[in-house]
Amino acid sequence: MTLTDIRLDALDRLESEAVHIFREVAGEFDRPVILFSGGKDSTVLLHLAVKAFWPAPVPFPLLHVDTGHNLDEVIEFRDRTVERYGLRLHVASVQDYIDDGRLAERADGTRNPLQTVPLLDAITNNKFDAVFGGGRRDEERARAKERIFSLRNAFGQWEPRRQRPELWNLYNGRHKPGEHVRVFPLSNWTELDVWRYIERERIDLPQIYYAHQRQVFKRDGMWLTPGPWFGPADGEELVTKTVRYRTVGDGSCTGAVESDAADIAAVIAEVSASRLTERGATRADDRLSEAAMEDRKREGYF
Known part of the structure; x- marks a missing residue:
């Protein structure tokens, strides 16, 4: 078989790109972490990480920002998956921040907007310099603007004008002390791509x-x-x-x-x-x- 005989379909190409990104981060950064909630996108992300480094174990820990208002089925799936792969899981708890007064409960009861402070504290305290997320460009307009390697400043903030060009699959991970990079291997995937990949790979979900x-x-x-x-x-x-x-x-x-x-x-x-x-x-x-x-x-x- 020659190289010209090899034909990659759309899912193969997306998988290959994501695996390349995981390996690129492993080579460029000292302390990466994977955001993992137990949802479909982060589960696909973890599956790709396992593929990228197999037969070695995934060399990064996982981080979940737990609002305390997650559905029980998702938390059970999260814990089962962590045990299955023998991974380290860091949990940043919004409830802990509410209990000690660092955050206040919102009048509408929604805690998603309260995740930012525990997330940034977990990144800072653990000195994570690259943070993998399952965001996709098709989800929302702001996410469509973001690069695969997204630089965050020393306050963890996203500055659109500091976005870097990404040509020929070359990713610039340079950052100053205190800064970190968010990494989105699923950027070019759609929701339909995710589901077709879950079907092909027989990935378990909640x-x-x-x-x-x-x-x-x-x-x-x-x-x-x-x-x-x-x-x-x-x-x-x-x-x-x-x-x-x-x-x-x-x-x-x-x-x-x-x-x-x-x-x-x-x-x-x-x-x-x-x-x-x-x-x-x-x-x-x-x-x-x-x-x-x-x-x-x-x-x-x-």
């Missing part, structure tokens, strides 16, 4: 990504799960629906969608027909303003 019956209540046009995040409130009726989650996050602002997609083939068909990204359809924290995500990224958010 079962809430597939249709199941659940008690939910409606708020701001979304079906939310009841929990310690102030819901359901007066006038919000609790009903049983067949739903699934397209994305997972803080339970107070991450909605489920009505769906009969109980297996991966049905999910792929559903995503193929959708005209809304998962964040646009199910994330209330992105509806706070037209520039909600960009504002949070400038402060140091994912």
